[in-house]
Amino acid sequence: MNEIFKRHPENPILTPEKWKYPCNAVFNPGVIEFEGYVYLLCRVETFDGYSHFTLVKSKNGVNNWEIPEKPTLVPDERYDEEKWGIEDPRIVYLKEIEKYAITYVSFSPGGPLISLILTDDFIKFERKGPLVPPEDKDGSLFPRKIKDKFALIHRPIIRGEGHIWISYSPDLIHWGNHKILLPVRAGMWDCHRIGLGCPPIETDEGWLIIYHGIRYTASIPIYRVGLALLDKESPEKVISRTKRWVFAPEKEYERIGNAMNVVFPTGYIIKDKEIFIYYGCTDKCISLAFASISDILTILLKEKE
């Protein structure tokens, strides 16, 4: 298969062995460029099984990571929904309120749900609480309002089905206009569950969506990656979606770890017309893959629905 994503030769770029305190896993990071650095808000799992976030930074986004001695954000006991940990952050800069929005999974005893934290400096964090009830994961806001509303992509589990949904809000508190955006596809590689990977990326052709798709095999689920393109001003209109996956677990660090056969993109940066995707591998470590944006859009426009 002609792979459009190339793996970085230094993969995996971050592992638990590089951490400054004992942990079992470092994976599924939220990613943003801030003050000349690439910031990765990493999900870190400790040996009690709970997760928290640690912010690491690097000038080139590949190596020389500055890793702090202590976690950055730990579950807050005043918030019941964080009782079983916080997981899988996605970060966008929200133009209209001039703040960074971190959507993350807070693991309540009632199930996982998506919560919101706002920050403008990555030092002080303002918890805004849950956006949607459980069971819900893989949430990201769009980086700007659409037709005067904030928009959220998320993956509720309803009747056991895991489709990607879109919802809108006037104030980041009240959510409505819920619609299935991308359904699972019976019989295909993304037939069992799908979920947003990186936050939506605005391109000349529309919103680029990088998502993970799951198929259960006889032994274990396999997490692979697909692409979709959404209309700029009405993102619930899907312009295109790749039939085949564009990235799949192949390397040992993508196949064997805490989980097996998992590549799980959660953030990106753009440099010189290339997109760099940061992805969790097997719920254990973090890797980097890159592709040309024009190659990605060419594939998507060829597959227009």
Ligand code: BMA
């Ligand atoms: C999903 C999430 C991710 C995890 C993935 C693979 O449901 O919980 O945190 O990386 O499964 O195990």
